[in-house]
Amino acid sequence: DGPGSSLVSLHEVTERLAAMLEVECTSTFKYCPKDSPRGHLSSTTHVAVVLGKRLIRDQVTKEFARRITTLVKQIKVGQLKPDVVCFTGGRSEENASTSQAAAGYMFFRSLCEQAEVDLDGIQFMLEEISLNSRASLANVLHSLKSLLGTQSVNRCHFTFVSSDYHLFRLQEVHRLNPRLSLLHPLEVVAATWHYLFTFYPFCVSDDPKTAFLGRVVVLLNELAIVMVDINGVIDGVSFFNRENLTRLRHTQAKLAEMYRLIHSPGGIKTSGEQKGFRTDMRIYSEKIEVAISSLREVNSLIAPLAESGPQPSREDIEKARSLLERVLLRLRRHLDPDSPVVWTEWQPLIEEVIHYQSPEEELETVLKAEATIIAPPQMREFGRAKRPTLRRRRTSTSEYKTKRRSVKTDNQG
Incomplete structure (x- = not known):
């Protein structure tokens, strides 16, 4: 489609x-x-x-x-x-x-x-x-x-x-x-x-640390949307959207939940299983804790923008933007699980491209494979050959009675 x-x-x-x-x-x-x-x-x-x-x-x-x-x-x-x-x-x-x-x-x-x-x-x-x-x-x-x-x-x-x-x-x-x-x-x-x-790929990695960091990076995406809205207010080209205040608060709550995961013995759920962290996560814990504190302050500074009462000063809005920029910069720099492609990963990428099929080609391949498995040998080699039929000889009435008498005699014996 x-x-x-x-x-x-x-x-x-x-x-x-x-x-x-x-x-x-x-x-x-x-x-x-x-x-x-x-x-x-x-x-x-x-x-x-x-x-x-x-x-x-x-x-x-x-x-x-x-x-x-x-x-x-x-x-x-x-x-x-x-x-x-x-x-x-x-x-x-x-x-x-x-x-x-x-x-x-x-x-x-x-x-x-x-x-x-x-x-x-x-x-x-x-x-x-x-x-x-x-x-x-x-x-x-x-x-x-x-x-x-x-x-x-x-x-x-x-x-x-x-x-x-x-x-x-x-x-x-x-x-x-x-x-x-x-x-x-x-x-x-x-x-x-x-x-x-x-x-x-990082959100669903089998490695608990990579999965954790990948999910934090996706959460930062939400903060970047809020940042654009704040920039629009400062530049005087848009009003602050109430939905983004909800987005900010929800993201703050999710980061707090991620912070608790670091210190929980169960770790994080990956591939349907709960797995504990195999590495020291304290360095990430500290950065997330600072980010949560900053977001709390950002929320208090810009919350009046979504209300009909007194509006915050330009200085307060610029301070909120500065805090949010710092959160995004620090967490992206230190928590992004991305890394350079190394030479050992080149061949798998090439093979992936070479063997890639469109959905239509993939479906056709599957149908051909299924047809080969289901079809009997005669059909595969010679087309639709007629299946041999086995005919049973009818038993006459006299033969049937003779068989019944012999069975009774055996049982009495």
């Missing part, structure tokens, strides 16, 4: 994440009419945008590699046929020697080369200036206008490739504050879009 079964609208992803994290405030999510999996059918140019991820020591990480691998697989089986592929993201550090966009592009090229994926007819674009996704997309649109012409951009269809939690944040911001959204420039030019989401 659509270009591929993995191209799912964000309202479905939202429901899955809400169920996993029990985020009640996301249950009010509304379907965005521009979230159009079939929008590419009426467009003249299909643009795939790979959203960057922070590099570690100038290397592509496992999460970033997963985004790129997902795109390569879709191109390989023809489920996605982009005319242009854009990689976004500037330099993660001041002293970094490469940008996220350049590192992602090189990784993409290498993977396609090893897996023999045909890239003929695809143009590439690197946006290496900004680390901000909204600014990056604005730069991409500017470059597309130069490449295709100003009037052609409104005939573009965009496919955003990223982790599921990241795309959820993108859509939630657009729903709550369209003018502050990354997608707002697309609405201005009347373009369409949909999402190719990549499953975030």
Whole structure:
């Protein structure tokens, strides 16, 4: 359905994440009419945008590699046929020697080369200036206008490739504050879009520590949505949304629950089992405890924004933003379980791409295998050969009576 079964609208992803994290405030999510999996059918140019991820020591990480691998697989089986592929993201550090966009592009090229994926007819674009996704997309649109012409951009269809939690944040911001959204420039030019989401693997890791840290990272996604709302208030372009105050409080409560998990003997539930932590978690405990305290203060500072009474001063709102920025920065830096892709992980990625099948191809393979198992040897070799029939000779009445007498004689004997 659509270009591929993995191209799912964000309202479905939202429901899955809400169920996993029990985020009640996301249950009010509304379907965005521009979230159009079939929008590419009426467009003249299909643009795939790979959203960057922070590099570690100038290397592509496992999460970033997963985004790129997902795109390569879709191109390989023809489920996605982009005319242009854009990689976004500037330099993660001041002293970094490469940008996220350049590192992602090189990784993409290498993977396609090893897996023999045909890239003929695809143009590439690197946006290496900004680390901000909204600014990056604005730069991409500017470059597309130069490449295709100003009037052609409104005939573009965009496919955003990223982790599921990241795309959820993108859509939630657009729903709550369209003018502050990354997608707002697309609405201005009347373009369409949909999402190719990549499953975030760390939340369901068998390792208790990795699963714990992955779930904290997903929770931080909620705080980033609140941050956009606070920025809008400070810049004077939007009002604070009451839903985001609920989101802030709920996230604070979930972090407090994660803090208690660290100190519980049962540990965390992974793969359906309760597992205790095998490593010392005290360093994470301290950082989460500080974050909870900061969020409590942020809540007290911005709570009046959602009320009809006296409003907080600009200084209080900026202080709340500063506290929230610090929480996001510290926890992302120290709790993100992501790590660079090492050489031993290259071959499994290549094999994954080589053996990847579209849902239709996979179904056809399964049906053929089942037909081979069910069909008898004669049918497999010679087609529908007639099964031999066994005919029973009828027993005459005299023979039947003779048999009955012999049975009675034996029983009496």
